[in-house]
Amino acid sequence: MEALNAIVALSNFVLVPAIAYGSQLALGALGVTLIYGILRFSNFAHGDTMAFGTMVAILFTWWLQSMGVSLGPLPTALLALPAAIAVTALLLLGTDRLVYRFYRAQKAVPVIMVIASFGVMLVLNGVVRLIIGPGDQRFADGERFIITALDFRRMTGLDEGLAIKTTQGLTLVTAVIVVAALFWFLNRTRTGKSMRAFSDNEDLALLSGINPERVVAITWIIVAGLAVIAGVLYGLDKSFKPFTYFQLLLPVFASAIVGGLGNPLGAIVGGYIIAFSEVGLTYAWKKVLGYLMPESLAPDGLVQLLSTDYKFAVSFVILVLVLLFRPTGLFRGKAV
Amino acid sequence: MTTRGYLLFALIPVMIIGVGTLQSWNLALAILNMGLISAIMALGVNMQWGYAGLFNIGVMGFLALGGLAAVIVSMPPVGGAWAAGGLRVLLGLAFGAATIAGAVALYKRMAPGRKRALVLAVFVVIGFFVYRAIFDPAVQAIEGYNPATSGYLGGLGLPILFAWPVGALFAAGAAWLIAKTALGLRSDYLAIATLGISEIIIAMLKNEDWLSRGVKNVVGLPRPVPYEVDLQKSPGFVDFVTGYGMDPAEGSSIAVKLAYAALFLVVLAILIWLSEKALNSPWGRMMRAIRDNETAAEAMGKDVKRRHLQVFVLGSAVIGLAGAMMTTLDGQLTPASYQPLRFTFLIWVMVIVGGSGNNWGAVLGGFFIWFFWVEVEPMGRWAMDLLTSGLAEDSALRAHLLDSAAHMRLLTMGLILLLVLRFSPRGLIPER
Amino acid sequence: MSFLIGENMTGGYGAADILHECTVAVEKGEIAVIVGPNGAGKSTAMKAIFGMLKLRRGAVRIDGEDITRLSPQARVPKGMAFVPQTNNVFTSLSVEENLEMGAYLRRDDISGTMEQVYELFPILREKRRQAAGELSGGQRQQVAVGRALMTQPKVLMLDEPTAGVSPIVMDELFDRIIEVARSGISILMVEQNARQALEIADKGYVLVQGANRYTDTGQALLADPDVRKSFLGG
Structure with a gap:
């Protein structure tokens, strides 16, 4: 019984939140890694792309809500996703046209593209704050929980409750569908294969008649989809605040690098590694240990390894360790 | 420097005087003071990026370490x-x-x-x-x-001027640690690593209350210059300013700002003299040779890693110094006010716009960008006023647009960066 | 008139020209080989014909059509295929995917061509699910040639196809190249192993310092004492 309680408490406070957060990071990291693989630079504007896309989704959600449209138990924001992705895709294609394409044609060194992405980041940041303001926005509606802690206790008779938020379940389901679709696209379709070919060997791709501009455009569209979905899921699960999205850059990049930049599978694994470490190290283990250890040994402190404010430190330390001991990432990215 | 350079520098007093006559002298001098500090920050980043091509986007962290030094040196224990x-x-x-x-x-x-x-x-x-x-x-x-x-x-209770070199030391120490682990990595990785470090430093300042009081802030840092109230009490000073037709309150605040400006100017002058010396010495030439072709330099027997370590630590020390100066000017350490967009990316805009690799360019960029950062808001508000003048007084859209004028800043800075990078990638004063 | 010809080509990468009035041509279904000492501009001539180098003077024509101004990608639909010397496979893609990418521009059924490639290089059929980066050097070259054949080219251009492979693999590869030529595809290749290459060549070009020195049939060049002495080591 004690052990069961410990497992439930662990699931409630660590496993479930970390799986949801990890899925969100994985989707974000996939966007970063695709851009790196195809356009060969680290896109620092990615956090703000997520913010922009989420903002568009929020605006559409509000509009739908004002029209009385709802999805019942599911958040209305899901209905806003396609429109938000379309708008964000147009934005990304526009920035590519106005900013990045020039440097691509020049064959500029990647670092110039990175600096250009700083500029795009600042502009997007300004646009988002101009339109929706810097404050917190909540836009989740529908059923809040799949199962509440109270129901769970009643059902199982355990002392500990397990609450699963709708947004957490939704995150996992969506992430699985999106990742499956992405891998199907990359491995099974002609266009997807041409993207992998382009990422692998640009010159040979040109010799095979693959059109680089088409590959780049499709990449941006996919990245728009990934960024908006990641951003909306994160916003539903927590809340939307432009600055938080900027700060997501660090764990998102850490996920992509830990997995190996340019490697989609690595990005997913990296996302979960970062999320589990972050949640695990900042969780107060007192409760779980209390169930597992005999009374006399039960810890009196919180057994929290790090204060939650240091969660950045976790992604950072993992990042540094990986860079030191395996610079190409766990899955051999294309880092040069 | 070229004629174009001199002309651009001549714009600085014009802008300051313009603000002084059109808005207020207090604001003009406030812009000047922070402009001087910004110039020093830009000098530091320019050493790393302009001389050596090192990609440091953890500027905010080094600035905050300088700020911490100000507290530790000057506050009473x-x-x-x-x-x-x-x-x-x-x-x-x-x-x-x-x-x-x-x-x-x-x-x-x-x-x-x-x-x-x-x-x-x-x-x-x-x-x-x-x-x-x-x-x-x-x-x-x-x-x-x-x-x-x-x-x-608390701190050591020493005069706050000591904090400036100490701030540089703190930043240099942190930079040394980072450099030891991350300098061998490729540039994007160094960027992410420095970004991470700076977030951690800020998290530390916010959380380690025993050290920095965290979000409760440390206020009332001692000053290297007189206090306004003391000046207002001094009859000699009051006579002096009223002789120029100023009221003592305004006069005292201007005098204090001028005193700060003089201090900062001395530091900036020394730094730029040293930087120019260094850049044009064999050391500086070697640095740029390494930047332009690392492999060739390495083949010629240059110890690239060691040079990079040196310049990274030096540049960070300059940033730390600027951080200590800034906290001195503010008179308080408020960890929550450190925002990466303002304290890292804005400095980068300064360096790129000014002209990376050129010390004078960095200084100029520091001034110009800081000036626009401050002035874009009133300009934006004015533009929004004009834009929305057709809308009803109580229109929600108008209120929203006016409220958002403040966010024009980031947008403008991003645009400036993109435009300069595209159309004048060598900046206002290009590297020779 | 030759099927593919680069005529009086003059040009280089920077200010200095590498090629000087260089002419290289190949007939339908024949094998033309470019040989010469190191730095003679052999690969450069090849790249010039494929449009990877800007020509100051001269012209490139395929089947009578002037393609001098076309980009390399635009030459692929004209029936040209190029196998670079290095980095000539997609290492992270499977063998089969490499072949599919070769046929990227084709909208028709490619299974027939793929079958032909597998018949030409049976080992590739065996390894078709394996990543090309995991194959041996000789197998990689086969993938590279196979990828180029997938476009159903009229001319196959090979830049030192035998660089870094063992002599046995080299003979094998040359046999396959003869087979490809017999199917009606013109072959233009640069070779370091001049003697073996000239043996299978219908036409040989000896380049020196970016200019034609000797041009004749492969057999005639092999028999020419001057050529033997200067370029074939006696």
Whole structure:
């Protein structure tokens, strides 16, 4: 019984939140890694792309809500996703046209593209704050929980409750569908294969008649989809605040690098590694240990390894360790 | 410098005087002071990026370390807090450092393999818990001492000017640690690593209340210049300013700002003299040779890694110095005010716009961008006013647009960066 | 008139010209080989014909059509295929995917061509699910040639196809190249192993310092004492 309680408490406070957060990071990291693989630079504007896309989704959600449209138990924001992705895709294609394409044609060194992405980041940041303001926005509606802690206790008779938020379940389901679709696209379709070919060997791709501009455009569209979905899921699960999205850059990049930049599978694994470490190290283990250890040994402190404010430190330390001991990432990215 | 350079520099007094006559002299001097500090920040980033091509986007962290130095040097020590747990905190920190040193030594001594990993893990975990056991109670004791007014250890009670070199030292120390681990990596990785470090430094300042009072802020730092109220009490000063037809309150605040400006100008002058010397010395030429072709320089027997380490530490020290100066000017340390967009990316805009690789360019960029950063808001508000003048007085859209004028800043800075990068990639004053 | 010809080509990468009035041509279904000492501009001539180098003077024509101004990608639909010397496979893609990418521009059924490639290089059929980066050097070259054949080219251009492979693999590869030529595809290749290459060549070009020195049939060049002495080591 004690052990069961410990497992439930662990699931409630660590496993479930970390799986949801990890899925969100994985989707974000996939966007970063695709851009790196195809356009060969680290896109620092990615956090703000997520913010922009989420903002568009929020605006559409509000509009739908004002029209009385709802999805019942599911958040209305899901209905806003396609429109938000379309708008964000147009934005990304526009920035590519106005900013990045020039440097691509020049064959500029990647670092110039990175600096250009700083500029795009600042502009997007300004646009988002101009339109929706810097404050917190909540836009989740529908059923809040799949199962509440109270129901769970009643059902199982355990002392500990397990609450699963709708947004957490939704995150996992969506992430699985999106990742499956992405891998199907990359491995099974002609266009997807041409993207992998382009990422692998640009010159040979040109010799095979693959059109680089088409590959780049499709990449941006996919990245728009990934960024908006990641951003909306994160916003539903927590809340939307432009600055938080900027700060997501660090764990998102850490996920992509830990997995190996340019490697989609690595990005997913990296996302979960970062999320589990972050949640695990900042969780107060007192409760779980209390169930597992005999009374006399039960810890009196919180057994929290790090204060939650240091969660950045976790992604950072993992990042540094990986860079030191395996610079190409766990899955051999294309880092040069 | 070219004629174009002199002309651009001549614009600075024009802009300052313009603000002085059109808006207020207080604002004009405030812009000048922060412009001088921005110029120093840009000089530091220019050393790393312009001389050596090192990609540091952790500027904010080094600035904050300089700010911390200002607190630690100048604030009076809090005796009660020291008695409550000062030594124990130091002991805890020493133990933590020893654990890390021990782990590194173990890693180097033992043969690679599963056994080493296991021993290392056990060692680090035990070390961590012992460290927390020593450290945590001391922190609680210190933070419990008069939390409303102190709750931290305080500083050394020395004149705040000492904090400037100390700030540089703090930043240099952190930079050395980062450089040792991350400099060999490719540029994007160094960028991410520095970004991460700077976030951690800010998190530390916000959370380690015993050290920096955290989000409770440290206010009332001592000043290197007189206080306005004291000037207003001095009859000689009052006579002097009223002689120029100014009221004593305004006169005193201008005098204080001028005094700061003089101090900052001296520091900037020394730094730029040193930077120019360094850049045009054999050392500077070698640095740029390494930047332009690392492989060739390495083949010629240059110790690239060592040079990079040097310039990274030097540049960070300059940034730390600027951070200490900024906190001195503010008179307070407010960890929550450190935002990466403002304190990292804005500095980058300064360097790119000014002309990377050119010290004068960095200084100019520092001034110009800071000027626009301050002035874009009133300009934006004015533009929005004009834009929305057709809308009803109580229109929600109008209110929203007017409210958002403040966010025009980031947008404008991003646009400036993109435009300069595209159409004048060598900046206002290009590298020679 | 030759099927593919680069005529009086003059040009280089920077200010200095590498090629000087260089002419290289190949007939339908024949094998033309470019040989010469190191730095003679052999690969450069090849790249110039494929449009990877800007020509100051001269012209490139395929089947009578002037393609001098076309980009390399635009030459692929004209029936040209190029196998670079290095980095000539997609290492992270499977063998089969490499072949599919070769046929990227084709909208028709490619299974027939793929079958032909597998018949030409049976080992590739065996390894078709394996990543090309995991194959041996000789197998990689086969993938590279196979990828180029997938476009159903009229001319196959090979830049030192035998660089870094063992002599046995080299003979094998040359046999396959003869087979490809017999199917009606013109072959233009640069070779370091001049003697073996000239043996299978219908036409040989000896370049020196970016200019034609000797041009004749492969057999005639092999028999020419001057050529033997200067370029074939006696």
